[in-house]
Amino acid sequence: MNAMTETILDRPGIYELDGETYHRDPAPAPSLSSTLAKLMLAQSPLHAWTACPRLNPEWEPVDKKTFDIGRAAHRAILGKGANYVPIPDELLASNGAASTKAAKEFIASARDAGATPLKSAEVDGIEAMRAVAHDRLAGMGVSLDPARSELVALAKIDGIWCRAMFDNVPLAAGAPIYDLKTCESAAPHACERAILNYGYDVQAEHYRQVWKAATGEDRPFRFVFQEKSAPYEVCVVELGDDSLMMARKKIARAREIWRICLRDDHWPGYPPGVHRIDLPEWFHERWLERESVEADHKRRTGADIIEAARLWQAPQGYQGAAE
Known part of the structure; x- marks a missing residue:
């Protein structure tokens, strides 16, 4: 044991x-x-x-x-279940991050006590979830x-x-x-x-x-x-x-x-050897569809579809793209 x-x-x-x-x-x-x-x-x-x-x-x-939001929602x-507590706003950094020494100490203390620390906005969200669920x-x-x-x-x-x-x-x-x-x-x-x-x-x-x-x-x-x-x-x-x-x-x-x-008392992993994998039919069909679209574009315009894409993506006024 x-x-x-x-x-x-x-x-x-x-x-x-x-x-x-x-x-x-x-x-x-x-x-x-x-x-x-x-x-x-x-x-x-x-x-x-x-x-x-x-x-x-x-x-x-x-x-x-x-896991914190799910645990608090439960x-x-x-x-x-384990309680949740708000991290005091004054402990957070100016950008709202829980990156200050005081915030990290609060979070560690809360977790040691078995509680889930959340920002006040997250606590508001949890309370709203409870109201809607009920x-x-x-x-x-x-x-x-x-x-x-x-x-x-x-x-x-x-x-x-x-x-x-x-x-x-x-x-x-x-x-x-x-x-x-x-x-x-x-x-x-x-x-x-x-x-x-x-x-x-x-x-x-x-x-x-x-x-x-x-x-x-x-x-x-x-x-x-x-x-x-x-x-x-x-x-x-x-x-x-x-x-x-x-x-x-x-x-x-x-x-x-x-x-x-x-x-x-034997717990095997994956079977040994080389595993041959055939990809699903829809995966191949996606490529064949692309080939068909590109071939149709070339028949209609006489140019590879990549040329149209290059012109579309080129910065405005970049003449070299058209040459």
Whole structure:
């Protein structure tokens, strides 16, 4: 067991744990999270091993400035989690940057206390996000009870321990599980791209199955996407049956890989050898279309299309461009 892990829970169930304890993995044995499952499926078991605090002795938690808005939004909207504090304006440099010695000391002190330091304008944005999110959800009859936020479930599925931390799970047994995602655009097509790019379908099914294994409740799962800038619009997304069916196949495969790698204590990276890659047809079609356009221009004008581009880009009055 990794020496940094302080809390080990010996039975399946629902728990209230802080984020640090959860991310250090409190299960009786190294457990599969949705993050580790996505790493195995998108990259390799070695990547999952590297990101696992119970397996990698060199593991360190990852914390980036880019996480701050999402973390603060979770606190504001869900009512639970690490608090956020405004950096006093008088500590900032004349250009508004948090680059002064006093600002850096304030930021370090806040982080040491487990809080997220934000500029006052960012705090105003977080408060606006909370108001919009609660208004939109209330219009759907949804109220996020802080007592039901950031619950942790541990369960055994297919012979391995699995874990998940849920943003919000209403008390009513048939109500959906809610997961908050901050984003640049919450337009439905942008949400679809995010689900594809970040493997959120795997997360949704992993969370559903871990909750069911821990409680016996078979709940729907909904994402709440919210924009990080005005107007802070919200889009609630639930995956269709076909998508969930495919996600079940993916997460089952992830559990199988995890079980085999744990059993054999072997975490391979990418397959060895030379990998031959054929680029997609649309990529080739894009070039063929360009060739066709350039050939048509040459037939019509008798000159290469690059000549027209050179004239268009040349500084005004530069006669050499036309020669």
